[in-house]
Amino acid sequence: MQEQHIAIQYVEGRGIPLRGNDIDTDQIIPARFMKRVTFDGLGEFAFYDHRYDEDGQPTKPHPLNDRRFKDGSILLVNSNFGCGSSREHAPQALARYGVRAIIGESYAEIFAGNCTAMGIPAISLPHHDIEEIMQIVEQNPATPITLHIHDEVVSVGEHRYHFDLSPAYRNALLSGAWDSTSVMLANLEEIKATAARLPYISSFESAEVS
């Protein structure tokens, strides 16, 4: 998996169009597959109940079962993707399936935070752009897609779409500094100073907050 401090300048691959609003993390990875102490092997269970029949065969119609999209690594989604449970097992399952980036209309906050922490760019585009990209990929699954993090542009075949990242998140991806543990631990003195001023850490001896 992604190691800490790996700079992400481009993500290139083919698309997987996954239509639908409000796709929750229970759909992405049903809870029964979370009964394990590592994230290893979660990829095969991604969207399990949408893909596998009662005999455990991947026969249901789903983009991840569709041979046309089997080489895809860029997931195309609609709005409020990843709502519900905070389980990082969801983006971990997608990453282990082979997803390297997500392009969608919008994301649930905890899911987006998990993607950020894992170094998976999850970028947002308006509904009509997403619809157009999905149609292009459905018509020609081999269409190359490239996320240019520096330029904040996605190219889909001949088409180009601009997306917005916060300048800092963009720099974090480009420099590989998205590893929040190292970044925050570097501020150890400030952490201790903050703790020291919290009334509930000092038995409420410190003055009340005005």
Added chain:
Amino acid sequence: MAENLFNKVWDLHKVKRLESGQDQLFIGLHMIHEVTSPQAFDMLRERGLKVLYPDRTFATVDHIVPTASQDRPFGDQLAEEMMQALERNTAEHGIEFFGLHTEHQGIVHIIGPELGLTQPGMTIACGDSHTSTHGAFGSIGFGIGTSQIRDVLATQCMAISRPKVRKIDVSGSLSRGVYAKDIILKIIASLGVHGGIGYAYEYAGEAVRALSMEERMTICNMSIEGGARVGYVSPDETTYEYVKGRRYAPQGESYQRAVEYWKSIASPEDADYDDVFELDADQLEPMVTWGINPGQAIGISEPTPRIASVDRDHREVAEKAYAHMGFEAGEPMKDKPIDIAFLGSCTNARISDLREAARYLQGKRVAPSVKAFVVPGSKQVAKQAEAEGLPRVFADAGFEWRGAGCSMCLAMNPDKLEGRQLCASSSNRNFIGRQGSPTGRTVLMSPTMVAAAAVNGKIVDIREHL
């Protein structure tokens, strides 16, 4: 305009602005459980890091514990392995663990408040989206993923952007048979399952002021179902009184000083908000869900929505919902037969929920077609219920009385729906497959509505049965 609680507490806990544009926020209380923490401890090990504030970190086990028999080793080897990993990790890092061997085990969001760990003016994080529950105390609770658990273990901080704050002003008062669960289901149905993205919700108004702490927890618990990661109630005398004397609460003079701090962080009357939403509690009736997300909820007297009347963005999900549930648009939810009645979860398995359901069940019997069970939220809830004779009331009515855990809220344990069973559930999510069967169906409602559905074998309007 004056600062609201959220911004005051945020500023107090802000360590610094990070280059990413996010704030580094100090976390006053970190609660962990067996499902989302083992990978985080492995990440620490790989990097040679230790837990920075083990004394601000507390653990329990809830998601995977069986509720019928809690003897070790568990029948499920994978569950046993997760349990052992948590025992090892907490022992190795010196973290207090409220395991099955203690009298304080229970659902993480129920034991925090119960132990007095949850206090006003704190920041709280836990690897579970229902951490918003703790906001009932005027704390700020964040649900986080595993990489962020690693962050909090290693640095006692999380990197996060400050959300906006929306005041949800609930006026009036609740009628008989209408509960806190109905308030939050109505809010989610009104604002939508993604209406709260980018916001923290402050629940306020006379209807919220009148609620007990347990009822406030029910409301804050489901903030995330409306897309809001954080939901809270500014603290008041009800809050201070609840916290007083609890095991980890400040005691004696320290408590007196604490109350002064808690008052100082409360939202004043003239506090400023980014947005306000108003709701009239007088108009509320018991709510039930009809679909596959908690926003697909209606009053018990209303028909399910016609597709044409559904907002274009939500139409496809509505169609999917009718296909999954096997319901027709335009029909009422009342009188739908149920197979299972589940009374439990971090939303509604506290003592007041059990008392209210038991009061209704007194002298009644569960319909022969229904399997009903009640899962107390913690060992302390179970103990209190036993002291009040509630298990006998439930048993006489035909409810199975179980051990504490998350149970059929998410079915990571032996409690699961089978096939297309329809479950009247006091939990928080009606997502497809959530209760353990890919074709299973969930209808969310208040605990007393669950009890009434169990007795009648079908969904009823509790107001006609009280």
